[in-house]
Amino acid sequence: MYRYDEFDASFVSQRTEQFKDQVRRRLAGELSEDEFKPLRLMNGLYLQLHAYMLRVAIPYGTLNSRQMRKLAYIARTYDKGYGHFTTRQNIQFNWPKLEDTPKILEELAEVEMHAIQTSGNCIRNVTADHFAGAAADEIADPRPYAEILRQWSSLHPEFSFLPRKFKIAITGAPNDRAAVQVHDIGLQLTRNDAGETGFVVFVGGGLGRTPMIGRKVRDFLPEEDLLAYSEAILRVYNRYGRRDNKYKARIKILVHETGLEELKADIEQEFEKIRFGVLRLPEEEVRRIEAYFAPPPLEVGAATSAAVEARRASDAGFAQFAAHNLNPHRVPGYTSVTLSMKPIGGIPGDASDAQMDVMADLAEQYGHDEIRISHEQNVILPHVKLDDLPALYDELVAAGIAEGNAGLITDIIACPGMDFCALATARSIPVAQRISERFGAAERQAEIGELKIKISGCINACGHHHVGHIGILGLEKKGEEFYQVTLGGSANENTSIGEIVGRGFSSEEVVDAIEKLVDTYLGLRSGKEETFLDAYRRLGEAPFKEALYGAA
Amino acid sequence: MKVVTANRLLSGEVVWLGENGRWVERITLAGVFDGKEAVAEALALGLASKDRQEVVDVYEMDVTVEDGVIVPVRLREKIRATGPTTHRDLGKQAQAVSA
Numbered sequence A: 001m002y003r004y005d006e007f008d009a010s011f012v013s014q015r016t017e018q019f020k021d022q023v024r025r026r027l028a029g030e031l032s033e034d035e036f037k038p039l040r041l042m043n044g045l046y047l048q049l050h051a052y053m054l055r056v057a058i059p060y061g062t063l064n065s066r067q068m069r070k071l072a073y074i075a076r077t078y079d080k081g082y083g084h085f086t087t088r089q090n091i092q093f094n095w096p097k098l099e100d101t102p103k104i105l106e107e108l109a110e111v112e113m114h115a116i117q118t119s120g121n122c123i124r125n126v127t128a129d130h131f132a133g134a135a136a137d138e139i140a141d142p143r144p145y146a147e148i149l150r151q152w153s154s155l156h157p158e159f160s161f162l163p164r165k166f167k168i169a170i171t172g173a174p175n176d177r178a179a180v181q182v183h184d185i186g187l188q189l190t191r192n193d194a195g196e197t198g199f200v201v202f203v204g205g206g207l208g209r210t211p212m213i214g215r216k217v218r219d220f221l222p223e224e225d226l227l228a229y230s231e232a233i234l235r236v237y238n239r240y241g242r243r244d245n246k247y248k249a250r251i252k253i254l255v256h257e258t259g260l261e262e263l264k265a266d267i268e269q270e271f272e273k274i275r276f277g278v279l280r281l282p283e284e285e286v287r288r289i290e291a292y293f294a295p296p297p298l299e300v301g302a303a304t305s306a307a308v309e310a311r312r313a314s315d316a317g318f319a320q321f322a323a324h325n326l327n328p329h330r331v332p333g334y335t336s337v338t339l340s341m342k343p344i345g346g347i348p349g350d351a352s353d354a355q356m357d358v359m360a361d362l363a364e365q366y367g368h369d370e371i372r373i374s375h376e377q378n379v380i381l382p383h384v385k386l387d388d389l390p391a392l393y394d395e396l397v398a399a400g401i402a403e404g405n406a407g408l409i410t411d412i413i414a415c416p417g418m419d420f421c422a423l424a425t426a427r428s429i430p431v432a433q434r435i436s437e438r439f440g441a442a443e444r445q446a447e448i449g450e451l452k453i454k455i456s457g458c459i460n461a462c463g464h465h466h467v468g469h470i471g472i473l474g475l476e477k478k479g480e481e482f483y484q485v486t487l488g489g490s491a492n493e494n495t496s497i498g499e500i501v502g503r504g505f506s507s508e509e510v511v512d513a514i515e516k517l518v519d520t521y522l523g524l525r526s527g528k529e530e531t532f533l534d535a536y537r538r539l540g541e542a543p544f545k546e547a548l549y550g551a552a
Numbered sequence B: 001m002k003v004v005t006a007n008r009l010l011s012g013e014v015v016w017l018g019e020n021g022r023w024v025e026r027i028t029l030a031g032v033f034d035g036k037e038a039v040a041e042a043l044a045l046g047l048a049s050k051d052r053q054e055v056v057d058v059y060e061m062d063v064t065v066e067d068g069v070i071v072p073v074r075l076r077e078k079i080r081a082t083g084p085t086t087h088r089d090l091g092k093q094a095q096a097v098s099a
Ligand code: SF4
Pocket: A415, A416, A417, A418, A421, A422, A423, A424, A425, A456, A457, A458, A459, A460, A461, A462, A463
């Protein structure tokens, strides 16, 4: 994996030193809160409902055991024994003390981590497919490009005060697991007829108050133009993006208001000015960065494992786990394993310090020291030998992270919501917990099949509800929590924004409503192969609406 | 009826302004202010404390008093006063049990 060069190491340690001094001045009364707030936000430190919250970047969701152990250590030493993995592949600590944060940042810097650009109107942590470098369907590992973008965007002087925050996602596979079409820039690796690597480029996707699907601006952007073209997009955005209204400041609004063709022309014009300049990516540089991401040595094995098959036949829990939590690996004999952070009735994305330590140990023992965080708030061991699965599974069971529910109805994305977040209008985690309990039985989940429920606690949509097959948005109505349900959203290569199905539901009603939707689907699907989303796309909203509200 | 609330600068801990003008960590100990002037006065005390770098995010909020118990009107403030409903072992509710 990528190692800091001297430049990275020095800028991270400089920033840590700076922040230490800023905190000292704040505590000494030399800085007021108004002066200090932007500084702490630049270092990922928010004030939430109960305490401060520190958001730590996990670049493109990749980390190693040593880093995971450090996160466990921080959770144990400076926080309350757990961390929360987010939909942006980051981790949040919910209870740090202001006075401890410089120390926490020092600890993070020791393992080449930081909290820079996890907040503010800058280019945020670049996210990527969590099976990157391992997936059988991958054209190329997207992470070297994510790393190149990270280096380019880190502390970029021109782009530190954009009209609004800016998110980039990249996938290396045609099956998009990184939700690239709902990012400000979405990149999909592709090859042209000549076999050269490049990108399909989408611009102006986003969720929040005004959900929009990214518009394609390039079918094939050559590798060497990645930075120049990204810079061109950012310059156009920085110049024309609205600064008069926070809710209209994202690039999606600019795309919408300017029109795609005109904006595309602006981008191309800017690009032409700089394409042969310093941002042109030399082939050797890409290969040099790629080398950091070289896959571990994996010996090709048999595509199936007798040990796995035997265990599958004798152990229903293992069979369920193997059926749902494995992703095909490009090397026969290996698999990518999802460690579900969604225990039945549990809190989506939470991991205790002890679990983090176990995951670090297991990654070392069975996974070539590689760990990934998914935007679906799970943890992945990307390179596990099939023959090791039974032993790994036993250890996961012991640690309470062996739920075989990846991609199923209880694998719910939920933002922190009103239990933590200062911006929330309703709680989201308790709704996720109740749905999880309602559908928690193994047979029932398996019968329902793939179904993505995503829950946000306010219109900012950190829980990606717009792109949930079933989306739930928590609002407040007359002082009560109130949940709006959307149907038919999706964040893969066929991205769609869910549609509001009708009036919302109270907290008491919402789980029953979800159950009615699921039962309606089960009654109407053409067969077990037809997923909820496919059935919804075939049938339209009418039968679901009727199930919820009666015949019109 | 209103109380004045904030977070402590150092720890982030949720606090309310007590009768005596000091910050308290339990809403049950908060001072309840009624009437425009009383609320404005309390808020001014809170803001002065902010200027002394003791707290951040000072604001007033609605409460009712039921059988002598102060109850925030909004759910957000109820959760701030007790702790996350998802982690009963954390926040003020946990301290209340151990106290
Ligand atoms: S969606 Fe709203 S409530 Fe949820 S984390 Fe984002 S800002 Fe907070």
